[in-house]
Amino acid sequence: MALNKQRSAAEVVAQLRSGMTIGIGGWGPRRKPMTLVRELLRSDIRDLTVVSYGGPEVGMLCAAGKVRKLVYGFVTMDAIPLEPYFRKAREAGQIEVMELDEGMFEWGLRAAGMRMSFLPTRVGLATDVLARNPQIKTITSPYDDGEVYVAMPALKLDAALLHVNDADRWGNTLITAHDPLFDNLFARAADACYVSCERLHDKLELDAATARFNLFERYLVRGVVHAPGGAHPTYNSPDYGWDMDHLKRYNASATEEGGWARYVADYVDVSEAQYQEKAGGLARITQLKPPVF
Amino acid sequence: MTQATLAELMIVAASECWRGDGEVLASGIGIVPRLGASLAKLTHTPELLMTDSETFLVSEPIPLGPRGDYQPRYEGYMSFDRVFECVWGGLRHAMIGPTQIDRWGQTNLSVVGGSYDKPKTAILGVRGLPGNSINHANSLFVPNHGPRVFVAGEVDMVSGVGYKPERWLPGMKQDYVDLRRIVTDLCVMDFGGPDHAIRVRSLHPGVSFEQVQAATGFPVLAAPDLHETPLPTDEQLAIIARLDPHRLRATVIKNDPPAIKAAA
Numbered sequence: 009m010a011l012n013k014q015r016s017a018a019e020v021v022a023q024l025r026s027g028m029t030i031g032i033g034g035w036g037p038r039r040k041p042m043t044l045v046r047e048l049l050r051s052d053i054r055d056l057t058v059v060s061y062g063g064p065e066v067g068m069l070c071a072a073g074k075v076r077k078l079v080y081g082f083v084t085m086d087a088i089p090l091e092p093y094f095r096k097a098r099e100a101g102q103i104e105v106m107e108l109d110e111g112m113f114e115w116g117l118r119a120a121g122m123r124m125s126f127l128p129t130r131v132g133l134a135t136d137v138l139a140r141n142p143q144i145k146t147i148t149s150p151y152d153d154g155e156v157y158v159a160m161p162a163l164k165l166d167a168a169l170l171h172v173n174d175a176d177r178w179g180n181t182l183i184t185a186h187d188p189l190f191d192n193l194f195a196r197a198a199d200a201c202y203v204s205c206e207r208l209h210d211k212l213e214l215d216a217a218t219a220r221f222n223l224f225e226r227y228l229v230r231g232v233v234h235a236p237g238g239a240h241p242t243y244n245s246p247d248y249g250w251d252m253d254h255l256k257r258y259n260a261s262a263t264e265e266g267g268w269a270r271y272v273a274d275y276v277d278v279s280e281a282q283y284q285e286k287a288g289g290l291a292r293i294t295q296l297k298p299p300v301f
Numbered sequence: 302m303t304q305a306t307l308a309e310l311m312i313v314a315a316s317e318c319w320r321g322d323g324e325v326l327a328s329g330i331g332i333v334p335r336l337g338a339s340l341a342k343l344t345h346t347p348e349l350l351m352t353d354s355e356t357f358l359v360s361e362p363i364p365l366g367p368r369g370d371y372q373p374r375y376e377g378y379m380s381f382d383r384v385f386e387c388v389w390g391g392l393r394h395a396m397i398g399p400t401q402i403d404r405w406g407q408t409n410l411s412v413v414g415g416s417y418d419k420p421k422t423a424i425l426g427v428r429g430l431p432g433n434s435i436n437h438a439n440s441l442f443v444p445n446h447g448p449r450v451f452v453a454g455e456v457d458m459v460s461g462v463g464y465k466p467e468r469w470l471p472g473m474k475q476d477y478v479d480l481r482r483i484v485t486d487l488c489v490m491d492f493g494g495p496d497h498a499i500r501v502r503s504l505h506p507g508v509s510f511e512q513v514q515a516a517t518g519f520p521v522l523a524a525p526d527l528h529e530t531p532l533p534t535d536e537q538l539a540i541i542a543r544l545d546p547h548r549l550r551a552t553v554i555k556n557d558p559p560a561i562k563a564a565a
Contacts, residue, residue, distance in 0.1 A: 035381065062426075082426035089425065098412070101419035107411065109431035111385045131389075131432040134468040134475075136459040140417055148472060156472030186356040187380045300367050301354035 010211075012177045015231040017047040017280065020202045023231070024048065024167055027076075029057040031117070031163070031198055033170035033191040034242065036063040037085045037250050041171035041204050043238035046283065048074070048169075049276045059163055061113065061190070063242060064258060067093030071268045072276075075103050079163060081110040085255055087299070092262030106141055108132075114190055116163030121196025128157035168198035171239045173221075173247060175205035176212045179229030182221040185245035192224040200230040206247050208234035237284055237293040249298040254287060305533045307486060308333060308550040310505060310560040311444075312541055313533045314484045316340040318440040319349060319394055325438070326350045326379070326393040332365065332549050333484075334396035334442050339544050340537060352379045366547040388429065391477055394438035396484075400424055401449075401456040402441060404499060404519040406463030406480040406492055408434070409456035417458065427460035434461035438479040444553050446485035446516050453518035464497040486554055488513050489530055494522045503530040507562030532560055 021044070024030065034040040045065045055076040060066055062083030069075050071093040083094040097103050108116070109131050119127045128147060132138055138146075138158065147159040170191045174182040181203055183191060195201040214222070241251035241258070261267030275283055284290050315337025319327050322341075327349040329338035335354065339362030342349045353359050358377035379387070387393050399408035410428055414421025433439055439461070443450050455465070462468065462478055469475050480497070483490040487508045494500045500522040501513055510523055533541070541550070551557040 080426055082428045084425050090423075095423045098423035099415075099420055107426055109427055110381075110429045111388065111432040114382075114385060129389075130435050130474060130477075133431075133435060133473045134459075134462040134465075135427070135431045135434075136411075136417075137427055137431055140458070154472055155474055156470065189381060 010177070011179070013179045013229060013232045014177050014208065015202070015233055017043050017204070017233050017235065020044060020231050020233055021047045021051050021053070023200065023202070024051070024053055026053050027055045028166040029059060029164065031165040031168040031194040032058065032060040032065055033168065033189065033194045034063060034239075035061040035189045036082070037087075037242045037255065038063070038187070039171050039185060039189065039191070039239050039244050040065045040242040041169040041238065042240055042242060043204050043235035043280055044169045044171075044202065044233065045069070046276055046280065049272075059165060061110065062091065062094065064091065064255065067091040070094055070097035070103060072272075077104040077106065079106040079108065079113070081108050081113045085259070087250075087252060088255060088259050092259050093268070096262065107137060108141075109137060112137070112158070112160050113163070114193065115160040117190065117193035117197045119160065119162035120164045121193055124162060126159040126161050129160050130157060132158040132160070163197060165194065165198035166200070168194040168201040170194060170201065170203045171235070171244065172203050172205050173244070174207045174209065174212065175203055175232045176209040177232065178211060179203075179226035179232055180212045180222060181205070181224070181226070181229065182212070182218065183223050184221045187245065188223055195224040195228045198228075201228050202231045202233065203229055204233040204235035204238040206236050206238065206244065208232065235280070237290045240284070240287060240293045243299060245298060248294050249296040251287065251293070251296055305538060305560040306551070307505065307558045307560050308553045309533050309538060309541055310530060311484055311486065311553075312336045312340060312550065313537050314489050314503075314530055315396060315440070315442065316344070318396060318482045318484065320345050322346055322349060322394050322438070324348045324350065324392070326352075326384075326387050328352075328393060328395040330395065330397045331442060332545075332553050333444070334398070335365065336541060336544055336550060337396065337484075338362070340540055343540055344537070356380055362544060364543065365545050365549050385432070388432050388436050391437045393433075393436075394440070394481070395433050396440040396442055397430075398442040398444065399430070399461065401452050402443070402483065403452055403454065403456045403463065405455075405465035406497065406499070407456050407459045407465060407468075408441065408461035408463070409458050410460050411458035413457050420457075427458070430461035434463070434478065434480075436477050438481055440481040441483040443483060443485040446487040446513070448516065448518040451517040451519065464492070487516060490521065491524070493524060498522055500524045501527060503528050505530045506532070506560060
């Protein structure tokens with residue numbers, strides 16, 4: 009019998025619980041699983057530990073009071089460098105933080121995927137990353153060099169949320185973005201990985217060149233959500249660019265009285281179809297030009 | 302008489318940071334560092350590797366901003382994953398602009414003021430600074446040289462490592478720390494003093510050493526061959542103009558002042 013892992017966004021979020029550790033794929037304003045994040049925002053789930061190369065999804069989850077602890081190396085929207093709601097939450101002391109170097113973060117995900125308790129690295133030594141994270145220990149090489157390394161602990165995830173370009177009902181995925189980022193490591197670090205996708209296929213039938221865009225195995229994928237435009241307003245290379253108008257409005261809302269409540273009323277407390285309509289329609293989203301750097 | 306702006310002079314000074322580096326990845330983050338790296342590759346150090354500031358290695362630096370018919374000349378691939386591999390192997394020289402720098406070369410891009418749990422200002426996070434600073438060559442860029450950047454004590458959250466002895470415990474390998482230069486809107490500095498103390502190498506036209514000292518939260522030294530920062534040549538200005546057709550460099554320093562300060 010054929011596997012069918014297709015789920016709705018609501019069905020995926022129904023698998024999540026308050027207090028969980030949730031990894032979110034992508035990087036800053038790139039390839040964030042925003043349809044799934046919006047569904048999470050609509051839920052009553054809270055007290056999350058969010059693990060992310062942070063973009064606007066971190067700001068939104070902070071603004072919605074869903075984040076107890078944030079594990080991150082940065083939170084940014086690139087062209088708008090400072091994420092406004094992350095800043096507010098951070099400056100108010102509203103969230104607990106585990107602030108890491110980007111590479112330590114990667115090492116933590118790798119360790120989790122390899123079922124290791126830690127991986128050694130030089131990165132983090134002589135910085136306040138260690139001072140501010142006393143739970144992170146060092147380890148001395150057992151070999152003649154005797155070098156002292158950071159023992160970067162595994163970042164084990166209860167669930168990972170990712171957005172990919174193509175997927176099938178079996179959970180096979182293709183990330184055709186110019187930069188695949190670290191989504192494969194999130195998938196491996198998680199007990200359950202859920203992906204949303206631009207295009208859902210019954211069964212991927214690939215030529216050898218295209219099959220190379222399959223970056224992690226379907227046995228890691230618990231559920232597949234068909235969500236065209238599902239990374240909006242972030243950049244989903246090579247399908248569409250980020251929506252700078254939307255990100256600017258979102259950014260401006262943080263300085264307006266009742267700005268977040270208004271953003272929620274306009275863009276969260278609506279169906280995904282209504283969301284896309286307010287964002288100019290799926291046709292506009294999928295034609296957003298990729299950014300030029 | 303030259304028409305060069307201060308930003309253009311700083312681009313040339315930034316470019317000098319990569320002179321003679323050979324085959325390493327040159328990562329200039331931000332308008333002036335990126336133009337500096339690009340100028341270096343197009344003039345004195347063509348062996349440098351460089352990306353399109355997204356994912357691909359290019360054999361020719363790409364111009365900033367919308368580029369019309371220009372087609373990037375790809376020679377390879379450099380995803381974030383690959384950048385980390387490059388960082389850990391050490392064959393990179395980056396230039397970034399941190400929010401704070403201290404006398405030991407430690408840098409901060411995380412939080413400023415208040416307490417760590419409740420900072421006055423949250424910035425980006427430590428990003429890749431811990432990894433960059435302990436693995437490969439780094440230079441720094443400061444468009445607003447003042448005591449808020451060059452702080453009196455330690456930076457508020459040590460993100461990038463430096464040469465402060467107390468931070469290095471027995472067994473920690475400091476050998477790969479390689480802080481090169483700091484290019485500011487007043488001068489160019491390096492870490493060539495005793496115990497890597499910061500020294501002024503060159504002063505931009507019209508700037509005095511006393512002015513630099515007054516704008517720096519800790520004592521600085523004068524390099525023995527302290528000189529005036531060279532003005533851009535016509536050739537350099539032409540290349541910069543081609544690399545930055547939308548004049549984004551005019552937005553880096555307030556009011557885009559000329560390279561030669563008007564007499565007070």
